[in-house]
Amino acid sequence: MTDGHGRETSDQHNHGSGTFIGRVVGDVTINHGASASSPARHDASAPSTSRRDLQLYEAADQLAQAVGVQWRREEERRRVHDPFPLPVRWHPAPEALMDHWANIRRGSAGVTFGPLALDGQLDRVVDVYQRIPSGRLVVLGRAGSGKTVLTLRFVLDLLDARTRTDLIPVTFGLGSWNPSTTSLRDWLTDQLLRDHPGLALPGPTGSSMAAALVEAGRVLPVLDGFDEIADGLHRAALQALNATSLPLLLTSRPDEYATAVAAADVLTAAAGIELDDLTLTDLVDYLPRTTRKSAASGGTTTVWDPVLARLRDYPSSPAEANLTAVLSTPLMVVLARAIYSDTPDRDPAELLDSPQFGTRQALEDHLLGAFVPAVYQHPPLDQRSGRRRYRSWDPDRVPHWLGYLAWHLNRLGTADLAWWHLGNTITRPTRMLVGGLVLGLAAALANGLANGLAIGFTVVRAHMGWDGDEVVGYAFAFSGGFRAWLLYGLVSGLAAGLVAGLAFGLRFGLRSEGREPSRIRLRVRGRARQLLEQVAGGVIFGLAAWLVIGLASGLATLLASQVIAWRRTFGVLDILLSLLWGGPRFGLVVGLVFGLAFGLHIPTDIKAAPSPSELLAANRKNAVFQSCVGCLAFGLAFGLVGGLVNAFVGGFVWGFVVRLSTDAWGRWLILSRVWLPMTGRLPWALTAFLDDAHQRGMLRQAGAVYQFRHARLQNHLAHLYQTRGDQQPATSPEPEDQSQPSRRH
DSSP, X not given: OOTTSSOOOHHHHHSSOOOSTTSGGGGOOSSSOOOTTOOOOTTOOOOOOSHHHHHHHHHHHHHHHHXXXXXXXXXXXXXXTSSOOOOOEEEEOOGGGSOOHHHXXXXXXXXXXXXXXXXEEGGGHHHHHHTOTTOEEEEEOOTTSSHHHHHHHHHHHHHHTOOTTSOEEEEEEGGGOOTTTSOHHHHHHHHHHHXXXXXXXXOTTSSBHHHHHHHTTOEEEEEEOXXXXXXXXXXXXXXXXXXXXXOEEEEEOHHHHHHHHHHSOOOTTOEEEEEOOOOHHHHHHHGGGGSOOOTTTTSSOOTHHHHHHHHHHOTTSHHHHHHHHHTTSHHHHHHHIIIIISOTTOOTTHHHHOGGGOSHHHHHHHHHHHHHHHHTSSOOBOTTTOSBOOOOOOTTXXXXXXXXXXXXXXXXTOSOBOGGGTTTTSOHHHHHHHHHHHHHHHHHHHHHHHHHHHHHHHHXXXXXXXXXXXXXXXXXXXXXXXXXXXXXXXXXXXXXXXXXXXXXHHHHHHOSSOOOOOOOOSSBOOOHHHHHHHHHHHHHHHHHHHHHHHHHHHHHHHXXXXXXXXXXXXXXXXXXXHHHHHHHHHHHHHHHHHHHHHTBOOOOXXXXXXXXXXXXXXXXXXXXXXXXHHHHHHHHHHHHHHOHHIIIIIHHHHHHHHHHHHSHHHHIIIIIIIIHHHTTSSOSSHHHHHHHHHHTTSEEEETTEEEESOHHHHHHHHHHHHHTTOSOGGGOOOGGGOOOOOOOO
């Protein structure tokens, strides 16, 4: 970076340490990351050409491209530039909420430092940030004041001017951070891995590329929503932030931040700004340009002009004063635009004339409530094709579905709508019952057929001396005179499958949180130790699986013996010996196949910023691949201990049953794609519904998860869902899952 980006005079700069962006990030390497407190280096060296550093630079470039693609698309969906960005202005935050200016400016001891000029507006946010030598800025603003738009513009402007040696600004929603259990750097790494799976590749030092970028100081965290952190953790969060010297931009509502500062301390070396309200002039300039001209006026005015004239002429009138106050935040202006500018048959004059809007709260509730019908009145515009998507939804059910999603998030205390967590607010007994029944019935049906044929053929061979083709023998056993043995096999197989399936179903339901999406791929890692660990883990899993299936078979045998006199052919000793002999072979084969398969992976493209639907599709492919591996593993194992039919049917069934009970996609399939739609909480076409809500601007994408456009909207929909009695007690989470409503700004 060159001089001229909002720097102060040379006299002021002699005692400071210069702008933050463009300092020594040029010589940041994996071996020695420059901290935010490094002195200014206007003659920053060229990037290192070592192999390890080039690998890091390449990953940083790809991450920067992915972040830019994601937020430019989000800016388009929000129509930020249509017709122009709403003004976002600010003034310096109260001195009590900022550190000493000497610390902010990284000055030497014994020198007096005055305040920096921090006033500005949206298109100058990077310039203001560059005036801060410490590289730490706190952005305060009340709900809906434009903090998210400011961070979006901050990230994109930095990326537009970025060189290869500059940091990559990445937005992180703070609502999921628990500072009492996870360090800031570890949490940043986890979030990068979630949103950019390609960064899971090994970095220059053996850790993941995400961890390498964070440790090398190549990421500039944009921490959105300090007020979203769970109650009781704000002080710990501030202390954790102060334990690092990372450059960052932090947003928060003023009250929550002030409370945390009073309990702990200010954010070390951080300057602060506070966002201003919109003015009536801003509304006059903006709202008329968002809608068509009125034919009744000969094309000289719009539906907004008479409303704005009344706000100007009668500023002290209660109705006018209330509406002016409500429209002082960008959020409410955006809602009003969607309801009245984009809907020809709606007149904003009702906001002044209707007696039901006599208070500011009533006006805000109306705008929040009318937003959903307004955005679902027309199909969304497909950004790729430029054409409308004609996907229709039941207008009476849409608020219910959105309300359930909002209620679900509030119960979990998060703003992140992750598809792999959608089943978390279903009670544990329900999860166990649903998972057990689905998996148990699937296993029972196929296992019963396999056992029936296998036992029938065994009896054919024992009593008739059958020595021919095995397939013909199975056919004879199925159609011949040994129906009793086939019946025994069916009974025992059904019972064994049901018991073992229920066991896996219980394991499926006992997890209070779903697994993270799988990232298993198809390339040899090349590390013998890791591969050996995978094989060893697979053997242990195989032995455990055989124990479950063996116990289930034993119980099934006892049940079947009450139906048919099986002891003429089989004895208890035979079964025990079979289990003892089959267990090690079963476990070894399963372990070898699973270990080899799960020791493979391929990288995903770091540049491809995954959407939730893309991550779901990738995880579905992984689940199918892993299920096929499971089928092969269980098929070989069952073949060793049970014959051809057991190898085919047992392998097929147990491969998929085990995979569905342990995979994030299996949990999604059973709970979110079957149970929740079947009980009316969500639509059957759930993936399409979420994508459509994103296209309409109801949801926003934050990496691999969705979020509601604003916390006010999320809380409003959740409140309506509860007050209408839509929620059912049976779906409330366990006590450990309960949390406060979202406070996302």
